[in-house]
Amino acid sequence: MRLRQITEGTHDNFVFYNNCVGWDRSDVEDGLQVMIDDGEEITFRRFRMYIDDEDFERVVSDLGYDEHMAIEDDYHVRYYQSRLHGERVYYIVHSAIEFVFVDPDGELYRKMCG
Numbered sequence: 001m002r003l004r005q006i007t008e009g010t011h012d013n014f015v016f017y018n019n020c021v022g023w024d025r026s027d028v029e030d031g032l033q034v035m036i037d038d039g040e041e042i043t044f045r046r047f048r049m050y051i052d053d054e055d056f057e058r059v060v061s062d063l064g065y066d067e068h069m070a071i072e073d074d075y076h077v078r079y080y081q082s083r084l085h086g087e088r089v090y091y092i093v094h095s096a097i098e099f100v101f102v103d104p105d106g107e108l109y110r111k112m113c114g
Contacts, residue, residue: 015109035091071094
C-alpha cells in the first residue's frame with residue numbers, strides 16, 4: 001500500500017489500515033475483538049465524513065462496487081466507529097470482514113509505516 005501525507009485537521013483523513021483477514025494474530029483478542037465488541041454502528045454519511053476519499057474509493061473498488069452498484073446502496077454493509085488500542089477508528093463490515101481506517105496522525109498509522 002502506498003502511504004502518503006494527509007492534511008492535518010480535516011475530517012476526511014482516516015486512511016485504510018487493515019482488514020480482519022490480514023490482522024496480526026497476536027493482536028486479535030486484545031485489539032480486533034475489543035474494537036468489534038465496542039463498535040457503535042453509524043450512518044454511511046457520518047462514516048464518509050472521516051474517511052480519505054482515495055482510500056475509500058480504492059477499498060470499495062476492490063470490493064467490486066462501481067457506478068452500477070454503490071456501496072451505500074448495499075443494505076448488507078454496515079459502518080462503525082470504535083477504538084483500537086485507545087485510538088478512534090472507523091470500519092466497514094462487508095461479508096463479515098472488517099475493513100479498518102485509522103487516523104494518519106495516530107500511533108497505529110506510525111506503526112504501520114514502519
